[in-house]
Amino acid sequence: DTIREAIQVAQEVSSALKSSGEVEEAFDAMLxxxxxxxTLNETDEALKVLVELKSSAPSAKCALQALRRExxxxxxxxxxxxxxxxxxxxQAEFEKKGDAEVVAGLWSVLADALHAKGEEVEATEARIKAAAN
Structure with a gap:
């Protein structure tokens, strides 16, 4: 119950922050x-929230945070x-935006996924690209 109450409070705080124009803080509350x-093992719901956050993120850096969590x-x-x-x-979506920090973060996220897949050569290449940005 306590965690569900915390979810409700975080959603209310996010709405209030968004209404007052503090969109990045509202985004953080939704994270x-x-x-x-x-924590509640509601992974499908967590993924739905992340997809929404990613598509409505107030900045490329926020979208990267949502992508990394997803x-x-x-x-x-x-x-x-x-x-x-x-x-x-x-990577395909955000690389177009050209923000070097975001691009480096994307390569890092891709490297993690490639490593998990067992694609070590590609993962290493992605890590090198992340470091180069």
Whole structure:
């Protein structure tokens, strides 16, 4: 019950922050919701929230945070192929934006997914690209 109450409070705080124009803080509050849902083993709900956060993120850095968490959740579930699919889709989408820090983060996320898949050569190449950005 306490965790569910925390989810409710975080959602209310997020709404209030969004209404007052503090969109990045609202985003962060929703990341707390994701963590709480994971604690409750409500992974499907956590993934739904992450997909929403990713598509409505106030900045590329926030979208990267959501993508990183989405990949991590899929890896926790043993859904390695799905994690790799999400990472590659994110890379294709966000690379267009050209933010060097975000691109480096994307390569790092992709490297984690490739490593989990056992694709060590590609994972190493992705880590090198992450470091180069």
């Amino acid at each position: 707390l919701v994701v963590g709480a849902k994971m 990949v991590a959740v899929n890896l926790e579930l043993g859904e390695v192929d799905k994690a790799l699919e999400v990472a590659r889709a994110g």
